[in-house]
Amino acid sequence: MNEAYELDVNGVRYPINAAMDRNLSSVLRTEVGLTGTKEGCDDCECGACMVLIDGQPVNSCSYLAAQAQGREVTTVEGILDGDNLHPLQRNLLEEGGVQCGFCTPGMIMSAQALLTRNPSPTEEEIRIGLSGNLCRCTGYQRILAAVERTAAES
Amino acid sequence: MVIAESPRFMRADGPDKVTGSGRYTADLTLTGMLTAKFLYAGVSHARITKLDVTAARHVPGVFAVLTQADVPDIRYGSVADRTLFSDGVIRFEGEVVAAVAAIDTKSAQAALDAIVFEYEELPVINDVEAALEPDTPLVHENWATYDADDDVSRQANVASFTSITRGDVDAALAGADRVISSRYVADASHAVPIEPRGVVAQWEGDRVTIWSSTQVPFQARDGVCEVLELPTNRVRIIVPHLGGGFGGKCGFHYEAHIAALARASRRPVRLVFSREEEFLAPDRRREGMIIEVTSGLNADGTIAGRRSRVLLDNGAYSSDAAFFPHMAAMHALGPYKIDHVHAEASSVYTNHQPSGSVRAPTAPQACWALESHTDELAKAIGMDPVAFRQLNAVDTGATGVTGQVYDEIGLQECIREAVAASAYGDELADDEAVGVAIGWWPTFPGASGAYIKVDSDGKGVIITGAQECGTGAVMTLPYLAAAELGMAPEDFELVYQDTSVGPYDVGATGSQTLLNNGRATVEAARQIAVQLKQLAAEKLEASPDDIVLNGGKAFVAGSPDSGVTIAELAAIAADGEMLLGRGSGAPPETPEAPNTVSCVGDQGMNGWAGPQFSCHAVRIRLDRDTGVVRVLEVNTAHDSGVIINQIGASGQVEGGVLMGIGQALTERTVYGADAKQMNAGLLEYKLQTMADAPPISIHFAEVYTPDMGPNGSKPIAEAPNVATAAAISNAIAKLVGKPVRLLPMTAERVWETLQEDGA
Numbered sequence: 079m080n081e082a083y084e085l086d087v088n089g090v091r092y093p094i095n096a097a098m099d100r101n102l103s104s105v106l107r108t109e110v111g112l113t114g115t116k117e118g119c120d121d122c123e124c125g126a127c128m129v130l131i132d133g134q135p136v137n138s139c140s141y142l143a144a145q146a147q148g149r150e151v152t153t154v155e156g157i158l159d160g161d162n163l164h165p166l167q168r169n170l171l172e173e174g175g176v177q178c179g180f181c182t183p184g185m186i187m188s189a190q191a192l193l194t195r196n197p198s199p200t201e202e203e204i205r206i207g208l209s210g211n212l213c214r215c216t217g218y219q220r221i222l223a224a225v226e227r228t229a230a231e232s
Numbered sequence: 233m234v235i236a237e238s239p240r241f242m243r244a245d246g247p248d249k250v251t252g253s254g255r256y257t258a259d260l261t262l263t264g265m266l267t268a269k270f271l272y273a274g275v276s277h278a279r280i281t282k283l284d285v286t287a288a289r290h291v292p293g294v295f296a297v298l299t300q301a302d303v304p305d306i307r308y309g310s311v312a313d314r315t316l317f318s319d320g321v322i323r324f325e326g327e328v329v330a331a332v333a334a335i336d337t338k339s340a341q342a343a344l345d346a347i348v349f350e351y352e353e354l355p356v357i358n359d360v361e362a363a364l365e366p367d368t369p370l371v372h373e374n375w376a377t378y379d380a381d382d383d384v385s386r387q388a389n390v391a392s393f394t395s396i397t398r399g400d401v402d403a404a405l406a407g408a409d410r411v412i413s414s415r416y417v418a419d420a421s422h423a424v425p426i427e428p429r430g431v432v433a434q435w436e437g438d439r440v441t442i443w444s445s446t447q448v449p450f451q452a453r454d455g456v457c458e459v460l461e462l463p464t465n466r467v468r469i470i471v472p473h474l475g476g477g478f479g480g481k482c483g484f485h486y487e488a489h490i491a492a493l494a495r496a497s498r499r500p501v502r503l504v505f506s507r508e509e510e511f512l513a514p515d516r517r518r519e520g521m522i523i524e525v526t527s528g529l530n531a532d533g534t535i536a537g538r539r540s541r542v543l544l545d546n547g548a549y550s551s552d553a554a555f556f557p558h559m560a561a562m563h564a565l566g567p568y569k570i571d572h573v574h575a576e577a578s579s580v581y582t583n584h585q586p587s588g589s590v591r592a593p594t595a596p597q598a599c600w601a602l603e604s605h606t607d608e609l610a611k612a613i614g615m616d617p618v619a620f621r622q623l624n625a626v627d628t629g630a631t632g633v634t635g636q637v638y639d640e641i642g643l644q645e646c647i648r649e650a651v652a653a654s655a656y657g658d659e660l661a662d663d664e665a666v667g668v669a670i671g672w673w674p675t676f677p678g679a680s681g682a683y684i685k686v687d688s689d690g691k692g693v694i695i696t697g698a699q700e701c702g703t704g705a706v707m708t709l710p711y712l713a714a715a716e717l718g719m720a721p722e723d724f725e726l727v728y729q730d731t732s733v734g735p736y737d738v739g740a741t742g743s744q745t746l747l748n749n750g751r752a753t754v755e756a757a758r759q760i761a762v763q764l765k766q767l768a769a770e771k772l773e774a775s776p777d778d779i780v781l782n783g784g785k786a787f788v789a790g791s792p793d794s795g796v797t798i799a800e801l802a803a804i805a806a807d808g809e810m811l812l813g814r815g816s817g818a819p820p821e822t823p824e825a826p827n828t829v830s831c832v833g834d835q836g837m838n839g840w841a842g843p844q845f846s847c848h849a850v851r852i853r854l855d856r857d858t859g860v861v862r863v864l865e866v867n868t869a870h871d872s873g874v875i876i877n878q879i880g881a882s883g884q885v886e887g888g889v890l891m892g893i894g895q896a897l898t899e900r901t902v903y904g905a906d907a908k909q910m911n912a913g914l915l916e917y918k919l920q921t922m923a924d925a926p927p928i929s930i931h932f933a934e935v936y937t938p939d940m941g942p943n944g945s946k947p948i949a950e951a952p953n954v955a956t957a958a959a960i961s962n963a964i965a966k967l968v969g970k971p972v973r974l975l976p977m978t979a980e981r982v983w984e985t986l987q988e989d990g991a
Contacts, residue, residue: 113259114252116475118426119507123914126426154252167250171242174879177887178702179249180256180427180475209923212914214426214476215702217886218922 083147085110088156098144102136103127105143106153114154114183118212125211128184129153135191137210154183157190165231166190169224177215185211189225198229241879243707244726245473245700254473257430257445258504265432266295268493268503269340271330271347272513273322276358276583276907277371278351280320285330288346293339295497297347299330303492306459308484310554311391312379313372314515316459316488322351323371323548324585325908326513333493333501356907360522360543360580363389371548371581384554385833389581391546394557394833396565398635399572404537408528412612416601418975419900420520420545423590424919427475428510433490434500439466442487447477447701448739453731455484456491464731467491471729474740477701478891479589480516482741483551511912515551516588517901519544519579523564523601533615535624537572538633540564542598546579547586553579556587556594558835563598565633566606567643567672567845568624573633583907589741591888592673592950596895596957597975603669603958604971617962618651618668621847625670634825634838642871642933643670643845649931650869654849664864666851667963671954673743675842675940675947677819680748681735684713684724684756684813688806690784690799692717692724694756697737698749699729703949704880705745709753711877712942716757717764718781719798735816743947746876747842748819750942755815763811767801820939842940844951845871845933848889850959854967859983861964863893863926866956870930873937873946885952886928892956894920900976 085092085105092110106115106129115138118126122137129138130152157164163171166186170176175185185208192199192207199207204225205218213221248254285297300317308314318329330347334340357363357371371389372378380386385393405411432443440462446452449469456467469487486503494501505513522543528536542560546553557577565575579587587593610620626632627644647670651657656666683695694713700706710724727733735752738744765779768786772779772795780789787795805811825838849867854860866889875881898918902910911917936944957975964982965971969991974981985991 107259108261112252113255116256116427117258118428119914121507121913121915123507124426154250158251163247163250167247170250171246174241174883176243176246176249177704177883178425178427178476179245179254179473180425182249183252186250205923205925209921212426212919212921214424214478214891214919215887216883217888217890217928218925219886219928220883222922222925 083144085143085146085151086149087112087151088153094143096143100143102129102138102141102143102146106138112153112155116180116183118180125188126181126184128187128211130187130191133191133194135188154186157186165228166224169227170221173220173224173227175216175220175224181211181213185213185221193229197232201226241877243704244710245707249473256427256473256475257432257443260432260443260472262432262434262500265500265502266333266335266497267337267340268490268501269332269344270328271344271349272325273318273327273329274325275322275351275353276325277354277356278322279354280318280322280351282348282350283329284348288332288343291339291343291346293335294332294343295499296333296493297330297343298492298496304459304461307378308455308458309550310381310552311384311386311550313375314549324583326585328489331489331493333497333499356583358583358903358905358907360545360582363580363582371583381554383834390578391550391581392554392557392579392833394561394577394835396561396573396575396634396838398633401537401539401572401574404572405526405528405539408536409531410529410612411526412609413526414605414608416523416604416973418521418597418600420584421518421895421899421901422511422917423478423480423516424917425476425478425480428505428507429481429485430502430504431486431490432500432502433494435495439468440491440494441468441470442491443470443472444487445474445481446471447474447481447699448483448741449699449729449731450697450736451739452484452487456488459488460491468732471699474701477740478591479593479741480514482589482739483515485514507914508912512585512909515549515586516590517547517585518590519546519556519587519594521545521560521597523598525564525602525605527605527609529609529613533613533620533623535568535570538565538570540575542577544577544579544594545584545587546581547584548581549586551586551588553587555835555837557833558837560594560598562837563595564602566602567626567670568633569626569630570633584903591891591953595671595673595954596892599669599671599954600957600961600975603955604961604965607962607965608971618647618656621647621670636823636825636839640935641843641845642935645933646845646847646869646871649933650847650849650867653867653929653931655851656849663856663967664851664853665963665966666849667959667961667966668847668849669955669958669962671846671951673844673951673954674837674840675747675844676742676744677822677841678738678744678748679816679819680737680752681816682749682752682756684760686760686802686811688803690723690797690802692719693727694724694753695727695734696749696753697734698745699737699740701740703884704877708746708877708880709749712750712753713757716754716761719784743949746945747941747947751817752815754942755817756813759813760811763805763809764798764801767804768796771796842873842937842946844946846951846955848955848959850956850963852960852963854964856986859979859986861897861977861982863960865926866928868928868930868952869933870948870951871933871935872948872951873940874934874944875932876943876945881932881948882930884948885930888952889928889956890920890925891953893960895976896957896960897976898978
């Protein structure tokens with residue numbers, strides 16, 4: 079049974095008509111129409127679906143969409159700096175931290191949450207802060223470099 | 233040519249990937265699109281006694297239900313042992329029995345539930361050695377009637393077999409000073425791309441477009457054409473962004489199932505795998521392996537002879553695994569100077585998920601065993617293991633195990649540099665050690681093609697059949713074209729991953745993209761360079777031979793200020809003979825291995841074109857109370873020829889090393905007594921995380937390799953995955969006192985080895 083409610087995603091209010099048992103990643107990808115949030119496991123294991131809810135990183139595959147009512151949802155599509163890349167996005171590209179790109183949106187959201195909470199993280203804090211995001215391509219070395227550079231630049 | 237300097241290499245697909253605008257297959261939606269779901273066997277070995285889909289076809293919202301009865305009766309694969317749906321016998325748990333297309337997931341599931349599927353179980357073949365026993369039933373009762381390449385040798389449950397023989401190994405071992413034998417057993421593991429696979433198919437009239445997360449779109453197209461009996465020009469495979477593959481998305485998988493569902497339901501159909509399906513179903517799993525090696529040593533520490541025997545777990549079907557025995561045999565002999573060798577390798581049918589290409593297939597496991605054995609050899613004669621390798625490993629001018637004489641290579645440089653960068657020989661805490669291992673991997677020359685056009689504004693498009701799976705290989709092509717034409721990489725757009733547009737390409741497999749398509753792209757660009765020089769010569773009243781293309785201009789050599797821009801020349805060409813280039817490029821030849829004799833099941837891999845070499849040194853810390861190993865640092869050195877794209881190549885090394893650490897310590901497939909996987913999930917399978925990842929240093933031994941890849945290059949993507957587990961094994965053995973003979977070397981296995989005598 080579908081129900082009508084609203085979601086605030088990247089500062090835009092979307093009318094939603096969906097079953098109450100739908101998870102946030104599926105509603106973002108189909109009802110809202112933002113596919114930057116990826117689904118890699120549907121079980122909170124890979125981090126590809128990471129979004130921010132009121133600034134907190136959340137695996138959206140395991141969060142009911144209806145629970146996000148009245149909260150600010152931020153996806154990878156919402157972190158552009160106007161028409162420019164966000165420093166995390168630019169540094170990931172310049173450091174070579176993007177290969178297949180499937181983990182990248184979730185990685186960016188986790189890194190953004192980390193840097194908001196802790197603008198000058200140590201290497202160890204970055205490693206732990208991003209340990210919920212699996213990447214199979216890069217060996218993480220260049221992702222780490224991109225986050226360190228972003229912290230140093232701000 | 234090195235791209236890393238200036239401008240810094242920025243991948244053209246990068247902005248799309250970091251902003252979330254990039255579309256992967258699961259992101260596509262077509263009007264009227266249905267959802268596909270498969271009925272899997274869920275049992276490892278059985279004979280189907282009843283399969284009735286009548287009720288399923290009447291479930292509301294269901295548009296099509298298909299079984300093998302609904303598609304052409306065709307067997308396919310490198311040994312033609314495979315059918316799209318079960319042929320009546322179930323041979324592994326992930327076998328597709330039926331496929332459903334329905335309006336939504338719930339209707340599709342209801343249809344699966346309504347299928348009557350009954351079977352009688354057969355004894356499971358869960359172990360490669362048991363599969364070889366004379367009274368073990370055949371996984372394929374009718375295998376003798378299956379087609380296979382003439383050079384694939386088969387018998388009973390052996391799907392494919394290879395031997396390599398050179399010299400007289402019996403006499404060499406009999407005359408050796410010391411003879412040492414080792415046995416190692418590696419578990420199966422998985423590719424685990426973070427993107428689960430997806431397929432979307434849509435028919436328009438008598439032609440079908442299939443969007444698929446494949447590494448090999450042309451192979452996928454050929455598979456669809458074969459099993460659905462269609463000409464190649466009616467099947468178009470388009471790959472949206474591909475979310476990683478690592479070999480797991482090579483081959484032909486589910487494109488034909490979804491095309492058949494779309495045709496039957498007269499609607500577009502989409503399949504998206506769950507993570508569990510990604511583990512259980514595809515014909516791509518890194519094979520379990522048993523490796524036995526016996527080496528004879530001379531008094532001076534040289535290797536007198538080597539006998540190796542390898543058993544590979546082929547699984548239920550052969551996919552592309554028919555050449556694996558040959559690769560495994562080469563890796564079980566190794567990049568050493570040995571005149572007397574004999575190797576036998578068999579890929580054995582079992583009721584497991586089929587094996588298939590996963591990054592450097594067979595190499596990490598076989599290298600792990602051989603290099604662990606190598607440290608055992610050095611220890612037995614009291615020789616330093618690095619010195620032992622420096623004495624015995626091949627280098628420029630040396631003769632390898634198959635009689636191939638190597639042109640200029642950098643293996644000894646790799647050993648020297650990786651060890652020098654490491655803490656090898658330093659005073660370390662008593663719970664730390666450094667292990668060293670060497671690896672090798674062949675280069676696969678092949679056909680490939682590219683077109684380039686330069687439009688009237690001087691901007692170009694490269695149209696290639698090559699497939700980008702994340703490595704950056706396709707993203708490097710604009711740099712190659714730009715270098716030939718004196719233009720900027722940003723002047724080129726790429727059109728790729730579309731079989732109806734690009735020329736044939738083998739795909740993102742065998743590390744071959746930049747090797748083969750790079751040559752094609754350079755050749756296409758050179759055709760345009762000839763045209764531009766002709767146009768410039770007329771404009772500047774000079775000879776075409778004196779024209780230089782540089783900085784976006786054409787000018788007479790020595791007079792860069794009086795040239796004409798490429799954009800001006802392109803505008804002139806647009807009114808006449810347009811700027812069009814095409815390249816293919818004859819593939820480099822594979823060298824002979826002239827002294828190898830009596831080779832059965834020869835897959836043509838005794839001589840390796842452009843062999844790549846590596847040495848990894850790994851420092852670890854061992855907790856002796858728990859057996860937990862922590863990797864602290866990895867120092868690598870690679871001979872992949874001249875490096876074209878430093879950032880891209882380094883990314884391959886770092887990613888390959890981390891995959892190797894996973895294989896060394898945590899990644900394994902656990903089979904139950906019923907031959908079903910017991911850990912088909914990311915939490916249970918255990919990939920390495922950022923918190924686990926060590927710092928990795930890289931040295932490239934940039935040996936210019938003529939007549940191979942562009943600019944003296946060799947490939948890079950698979951080689952870094954070869955030697956890491958082996959180096960970790962040798963570090964563990966130093967601390968434990970003996971090697972851990974099971975891969976992965978989990979904490980439990982390390983701890984158990986610590987309790988053994990001699991540890």
